[in-house]
Amino acid sequence: QVQLVESGGGLVQAGDSLRLSCAASGRTFSTYIMGWFCQVPGKEREFVAAISRSGARTYYADSVKGRFTISRDNAKNTMYLQMNSLKPEDTAVYYCAARYSTSDYYVTRGPYEFWGQGTQVTVSS
Numbered sequence: 001q002v003q004l005v006e007s008g009g010g011l012v013q014a015g016d017s018l019r020l021s022c023a024a025s026g027r028t029f030s031t032y033i034m035g036w037f038c039q040v041p042g043k044e045r046e047f048v049a050a051i052s053r054s055g056a057r058t059y060y061a062d063s064v065k066g067r068f069t070i071s072r073d074n075a076k077n078t079m080y081l082q083m084n085s086l087k088p089e090d091t092a093v094y095y096c097a098a099r100y101s102t103s104d105y106y107v108t109r110g111p112y113e114f115w116g117q118g119t120q121v122t123v124s125s
Helices: none
Strands: 004-007 010-013 018-024 032-039 046-051 058-060 068-073 078-083 092-100 119-124
Touching: 004 092, 018 032, 018 092, 018 119, 032 068, 032 078, 046 068, 046 078, 058 068
Parallel strands: 010 119
Antiparallel strands: 004 018, 018 078, 032 046, 032 092, 046 058, 068 078, 092 119
16 A cells, blocks of 8 residues: 655646646555646546656646656655646646556556545646
8 A cells, every 4th residue: 555645736727837746655666656746626636647656658638748747756755747848737636656566567447446635736827
């Protein structure tokens, strides 16, 4: 089992950047595929990006390609989401998620087993 804690959210203006972090507990962080999701009130949680166990493979939603970058540092048990050129429509609660995997080949939109509590990102126009 892994516990996840997000940080780095905040209020920014359109065009600004933010970097979200997801700190994981435990010694087996490198055995999990990791992902970022976002959710606005009244809507389902949406996939943003995912990264394989080693970080060699990444996968993005079309809406964030070229603007967001997912990365991880297994030595620090931490995953990141660098968010550039933010738009008002990026406003949401952002969640990190983990899914155990026996292979470094895969990244996935889901399902994921473990979730953080979320961090709010608000982009003003």
